[in-house]
Amino acid sequence: MGFWNRWLPDTNFRPEFEGPRSEERTRSGVRVEVQRLNKFFGAHHVLRDLDLGVEPGETFVIFGPSGCGKSVLLKHITGLLLPDSGRILVDGEDLQAGEGRRRFRMAMVFQSSALFNSLSVGENVGLWLKEHRVSGPAAIASVVAEKLQLVGLSGSEHAMPSELSGGMKKRVSIARALAVNPHLILYDEPTGGLDPVLTEQIGHVIADLKQLKITSLVVTHDLNLGFAVADRLGMIHEGRLIEVGTPERIRATTNPVVQAFISTQMKVLAR
Numbered sequence: 001m002g003f004w005n006r007w008l009p010d011t012n013f014r015p016e017f018e019g020p021r022s023e024e025r026t027r028s029g030v031r032v033e034v035q036r037l038n039k040f041f042g043a044h045h046v047l048r049d050l051d052l053g054v055e056p057g058e059t060f061v062i063f064g065p066s067g068c069g070k071s072v073l074l075k076h077i078t079g080l081l082l083p084d085s086g087r088i089l090v091d092g093e094d095l096q097a098g099e100g101r102r103r104f105r106m107a108m109v110f111q112s113s114a115l116f117n118s119l120s121v122g123e124n125v126g127l128w129l130k131e132h133r134v135s136g137p138a139a140i141a142s143v144v145a146e147k148l149q150l151v152g153l154s155g156s157e158h159a160m161p162s163e164l165s166g167g168m169k170k171r172v173s174i175a176r177a178l179a180v181n182p183h184l185i186l187y188d189e190p191t192g193g194l195d196p197v198l199t200e201q202i203g204h205v206i207a208d209l210k211q212l213k214i215t216s217l218v219v220t221h222d223l224n225l226g227f228a229v230a231d232r233l234g235m236i237h238e239g240r241l242i243e244v245g246t247p248e249r250i251r252a253t254t255n256p257v258v259q260a261f262i263s264t265q266m267k268v269l270a271r
């Protein structure tokens with residue numbers, strides 16, 4: 001329970017599955033604004049006045065070399081880390097200002113998938129709904145079936161995680177995130193550790209989910225994936241976003257640091 005509460009919204013806010021309440025947002029995605037975010041670990045200044053704006057419903061890809069601060073940025077958005085200075089606003093509400101966290105739902109897809117091995121696929125996907133007593137078993141089963149269908153795993157409720165490939169585990173982990181009906185979904189290296197075929201499958205799932213218009217933040221150093229799913233991408237270098245733009249614009253960049261990163265990545269991928 002505590003584990004889930006660290007990154008899922010406050011229990012006082014109950015998701016609705018019976019249809020929107022009057023105060024429910026009319027769109028599914030929220031706007032995210034990161035303003036002058038600074039984070040130090042001791043003397044190591046990881047995020048340096050980082051600014052980022054993600055539009056409602058947008059799929060925004062963050063890329064950059066290992067250790068540049070991509071996961072640290074996501075952890076600030078989930079609340080696992082607190083800024084030394086700067087603010088994060090979600091639909092204009094400051095995340096650190098009390099109630100902000102309760103007005104929307106976010107979910108994270110972990111690099112490791114982080115499934116509970118002793119629970120079936122269906123139980124993993126429906127766990128948050130069950131623990132928060134959102135609805136009865138029949139309604140939960142129907143949400144679970146719907147979310148598994150969205151990731152191409154219809155009918156796999158009774159499988160155990162140990163029976164699944166890495167790509168299937170990742171898809172279950174995406175279905176579990178979707179079960180919260182999130183306004184914001186965060187992916188940390190969604191294809192990390194997967195072979196090219198499975199990577200492509202996950203890319204298709206993330207691209208298909210764009211129709212749901214959930215604001216999506218995808219952290220990856222896989223630029224093939226990034227270019228395939230992004231509305232816009234941004235590169236982190238020396239603690240800040242040094243370039244932001246559409247896939248076309250980033251491909252045509254004249255910034256030498258971005259160019260160098262792209263060409264190195266593409267060489268690695270071509271091997």
Ligand SMILES: Nc1ncnc2c1ncn2[C@@H]1O[C@H](COP(=O)(O)OP(=O)(O)OP(=O)(O)O)[C@@H](O)[C@H]1O
Nearest residue numbers: 041044046064065066067068069070071072073221
């Ligand atoms: N809890 C922590 N304590 C101390 N240093 C940390 C902590 N978390 C992250 N760091 C440091 O912050 C820097 C950024 O880490 P981060 O995990 O965000 O990198 P990343 O961009 O996600 O890299 P990768 O692509 O390898 O996942 C690294 O130098 C890391 O060692």
Ligand SMILES: [Mg+2]
Nearest residue numbers: 070071072188
């Ligand atoms: Mg990381």
